[in-house]
Amino acid sequence: xxxxxxxxxxxxxxxxxxxxxxxxxxxxxxxxxxxxxxxxxxxxxxxxxxxxxxxxxxxxxxxxxxxxxxxxxxxxxxxxxxxxxxxxxxxxxxxxxxxxxxxxxxxxxxxxxxxxxxxxxxxxxxxxxxxxxxxxxxxxxxxxxxxxxxxxxxxxxxxxxxxxxxxxxxxxxxxxxxxxxxxxxxxxxxxxxxxxxxxxxxxxxxxxxxxxxxxxxxxxxxxxxxxxxxxxxxxxxxxxxxxxxxxxxxxxxxxxxxxxxxxxxxxxxxxxxxxxxxxxxxxxxxxxxxxxxxxxxxxxxxxxxxxxxxxxxxxxxxxxxxxxxxxxxxxxxxxxxxxxxxxxxxxxxxxxxxxxxxxxxxxxxxxxxxxxxxxxxxxxxxxxxxxxxxxxxxxxxxxxxxxxxxxxxxxxxxxxxxxxxxxxxxxxxxxxxxxxxxxxxxxxxxxxxxxxxxxxxxxxxxxxxxxxxxxxxxxxxxxxxxxxxxxxxxxxxxxxxxxxxxxxxxxxxxxxxxxxxxxxxxxxxxxxxxxxxxxxxxxxxxxxxxxxxxxxxxxxxxxxxxxxxxxxxxxxxxxxxxxxxxxxxxxxxxx
Numbered sequence: 350x351x352x353x354x355x356x357x358x359x360x361x362x363x364x365x366x367x368x369x370x371x372x373x374x375x376x377x378x379x380x381x382x383x384x385x386x387x388x389x390x391x392x393x394x395x396x397x398x399x400x401x402x403x404x405x406x407x408x409x410x411x412x413x414x415x416x417x418x419x420x421x422x423x424x425x426x427x428x429x430x431x432x433x434x435x436x437x438x439x440x441x442x443x444x445x446x447x448x449x450x451x452x453x454x455x456x457x458x459x460x461x462x463x464x465x466x467x468x469x470x471x472x473x474x475x476x477x478x479x480x481x482x483x484x485x486x487x488x489x490x491x492x493x494x495x496x497x498x499x500x501x502x503x504x505x506x507x508x509x510x511x512x513x514x515x516x517x518x519x520x521x522x523x524x525x526x527x528x529x530x531x532x533x534x535x536x537x538x539x540x541x542x543x544x545x546x547x548x549x550x551x552x553x554x555x556x557x558x559x560x561x562x563x564x565x566x567x568x569x570x571x572x573x574x575x576x577x578x579x580x581x582x583x584x585x586x587x588x589x590x591x592x593x594x595x596x597x598x599x600x601x602x603x604x605x606x607x608x609x610x611x612x613x614x615x616x617x618x619x620x621x622x623x624x625x626x627x628x629x630x631x632x633x634x635x636x637x638x639x640x641x642x643x644x645x646x647x648x649x650x651x652x653x654x655x656x657x658x659x660x661x662x663x664x665x666x667x668x669x670x671x672x673x674x675x676x677x678x679x680x681x682x683x684x685x686x687x688x689x690x691x692x693x694x695x696x697x698x699x700x701x702x703x704x705x706x707x708x709x710x711x712x713x714x715x716x717x718x719x720x721x722x723x724x725x726x727x728x729x730x731x732x733x734x735x736x737x738x739x740x741x742x743x744x745x746x747x748x749x750x751x752x753x754x755x756x757x758x759x760x761x762x763x764x765x766x767x768x769x770x771x772x773x774x775x776x777x778x779x780x781x782x783x784x785x786x787x788x789x790x791x792x793x794x795x796x797x798x799x800x801x802x803x804x805x806x807x808x809x810x811x812x813x814x815x816x817x818x819x820x821x822x823x824x825x826x827x828x829x830x831x832x833x834x835x836x837x838x839x840x841x842x843x844x845x846x847x848x849x850x851x852x853x854x855x856x857x858x859x860x861x862x863x864x865x866x867x868x869x870x871x872x873x874x875x876x877x878x879x880x881x882x883x884x885x886x887x888x889x890x891x892x893x894x895x896x897x898x899x900x901x902x903x904x905x906x907x908x909x910x911x912x913x914x915x916x917x918x919x920x921x922x923x924x925x926x927x928x929x930x931x932x933x934x935x936x937x938x939x940x
Contacts, residue, residue: 388722389588390646391635394517396582397572399498399507410460412524413927415884416472416532417561420554420600420622434735436797436821438789439860441848442870446938450874451503453479453490453916453933456883457924462495462509463520470520470530471495471511473928475885475897481904481916481935482547484540485577489547490916490935491536494521496549498579501908503935506580512536512551516570517585519558528558533570535901537606541613542909543676544641545577548613550604553587554622563622566591567600569615569633573640584643588633590617596626603901607670607772609686610678611715613637614670616688619655629655629664630690632726636718650722657728658692658708665690665728668710669781671774674907675838679774681808682725684715689772689781689803692730693737704737704767706730709779709814711807727812731803734819736785739764739796741896742828744849747880751928752887760886762849762899764796764830770902771833776840778817779803780862782832787823797823798832798846802864820867822860826850829871834862835905835913841940845905845915848873855881855899857917857934875934877920883929912937 460471477492487506488499496515498506512533513520519530532554539548549572555564571586590601601617608614612634619628632652639647655664668690679685688711693704713725741761749759764784772781780802787797802818822829827850836842848858854877861869886897903917914937921932 386724387651388648389651391586391588391649393645394585394587396575396584397515397517398582399510399580408461409924410469410926413460413473414522415928418563420563420620433737433786433788433794434821436787436789436823438825439822439868440870441824441827442872445872445874447874448912448937448939449501449503450934450936452921452923453935454492454495454497454509455921455923455932456929457926458509459492459495460926463511463514464508467511467514467520469524470522472521473884473926475883475929475931476900477918477931477933478535478901479904479916479918479933480536480538480549481906481914482538482540483906483908483914484542484547485545487579488914488935489538489549489579490933491538491549492933493536494533496536515549515572515583516551527561529556529561531556532563535603537604539606539608539672541608541637541641543610544637546641547574547579548606548640550606550615552601552604554600565598565622567598567622569601569604569617571640573643575643588649592619594628596621596624598622599626599628601631603667605667605669607672607686607688608637609673609684609715610676610680611637611684612686612718613640614686616668616670618666627664628653630666630668631655632668632712634712634715634718634722634724638719648722650718650724652724652726654726657726661692661730665708667691667768669769669772671772671779673774674836675909677775677838679807682713682810683717685807686712686715687774687779687805688712689769689779691736691768691783693767705733705735707733707801707803709803709805709812711805711812713807729812729814731814731816733801733816734799736767736783736799738766739784739786739830740794742796742830742849743851744880745852745854747854749880749882751882751884755887757887758895760881760897761895762855762881763896765900770831771905773834773836775836775838777804778840779805780834780836780842782834782844784830785821787821789823789825792825795823795826796828796830797821798829798844800832800834800844800862800868818864818867822868822871824871827853829858831900831903833903833905835907835915837907837911837913837940840864841911843905843913843915843938843940844868845903845917847899847903847917847919853877854879855918855920857919857936859915859938861940874915874936875919878922879920879930881920881931883931912939
């Protein structure tokens with residue numbers, strides 16, 4: 350979901366009815382799906398070279414501002430957490446077995462990022478929405494709205510660089526009152542071992558540079574390294590997501606990324622910029638080889654996936670493509686890319702219905718992306734454990750200078766909803782996790798994690814799937830949220846997430862995950878040292894219910910050495926700005 354914009358929390362979602370229907374396969378002819386199979390060309394905007402530079406002379410900003418606008422969209426409302434699943438609960442262990450660990454990008458770093466004309470031009474943003482990718486001896490971390498490159502020992506190889514600078518855009522704001530640059534949000538990062546390239550994505554909405562108001566058009570941005578060295582030049586691409594349907598101009602919220610042997614895939618949720626229009630999940634497929642070669646104008650094929658789940662009561666949303674830790678892709682049917690999504694679409698007539706299926710998707714004949722694309726998309730609803738929207742999370746009391754200034758209570762942390770945060774295809778299985786309400790023993794309903802390991806089958810051209818493993822992670826009287834699962838080629842898995850509660854400041858944590866024994870103890874990799882004290886929980890213009898933006902997602906990926914790298918939001922020590930004190934923690938563990 351989008352980062353906070355102005356004084357409004359952008360909890361975006363679907364307002365359609367839900368009627369669960371397990372084990373339904375849907376096939377929609379291209380002609381009836383609106384935009385299925387439509388193609389356009391990517392625009393190569395140019396190249397950006399970060400260079401090998403070090404941080405010098407960063408100081409706290411004298412003017413701390415947040416963006417002055419937000420798109421008009423429906424509020425996300427999901428199933429209430431009533432009658433949620435009883436779980437055994439996980440023990441919180443103080444010991445962590447990290448191979449390497451360091452403080453990643455903090456809010457202070459993000460706000461003070463930028464050199465040259467970008468110096469002093471960043472807004473204050475929440476939440477960070479982390480992208481993380483690791484390969485060829487490099488670690489790239491991205492947040493709203495900056496990124497940095499490290500070596501695998503945590504030594505910075507670049508400064509913290511604004512994503513506006515990477516994507517060759519105008520700065521966010523030239524203080525004190527403009528001009529304004531484009532609105533960008535929701536970074537994701539992926540290292541592709543086949544091509545030895547890094548991919549970094551972001552959504553963009555165009556802005557009136559004088560007033561800062563939305564102008565209407567929107568784009569999807571893609572940065573692709575020109576080699577395995579992410580401090581060398583990146584090719585910068587864009588394509589339009591504006592659309593011309595009723596209620597548009599539209600934009601693609603929360604771009605989700607994946608890849609197989611043949612393609613690079615982006616999935617978005619399409620909303621109106623100025624209206625309440627919602628068209629569900631949109632899939633975009635691009636030749637991976639063309640992007641890796643930094644070709645001047647690769648083709649992007651667009652499939653409207655939203656209507657594929659209408660028979661089950663609503664438009665598909667947040668259809669998450671899979672990545673793979675190595676070259677173990679699905680090769681059947683001319684190449685297959687798998688996706689997963691949850692089915693807790695909305696409220697309305699479905700109030701009180703709890704989700705107990707996950708959608709399994711297969712995009713076939715992906716080898717055709719090297720020429721004239723001819724793709725097939727199918728999906729089924731696979732019965733699963735029950736999951737539901739989690740309650741907002743408590744945190745341990747601590748100093749809150751901003752909260753004291755605005756005379757507000759200690760913030761809760763927003764747990765958002767139960768969409769999937771990441772999907773990995775490894776050892777023939779799809780691994781994913783989502784926020785969920787859970788009821789541990791001897792305690793109240795808290796925010797926990799539902800995880801799913803799906804065994805897909807598509808060899809005969811008909812998609813089927815079974816649940817190889819599923820379960821929950823949760824702790825009595827504490828909250829865990831925003832999971833990402835890193836999986837090695839052999840199927841070793843670690844779940845990364847944030848942990849908070851009455852006895853814990855917001856911390857970066859993880860748990861090992863096994864196909865035979867489920868999730869193990871919760872380990873705290875980076876212990877928070879203070880309470881979250883960010884401006885999104887002290888909204889005086891729009892009621893926030895004392896809930897601060899957190900997440901919206903963490904990151905976990907495997908390297909080719911068989912270790913798992915993780916990045917999660919937490920509250921570190923060190924410098925802060927007047928408006929926020931979040932940080933990130935990067936760590937490496939052996940599964």
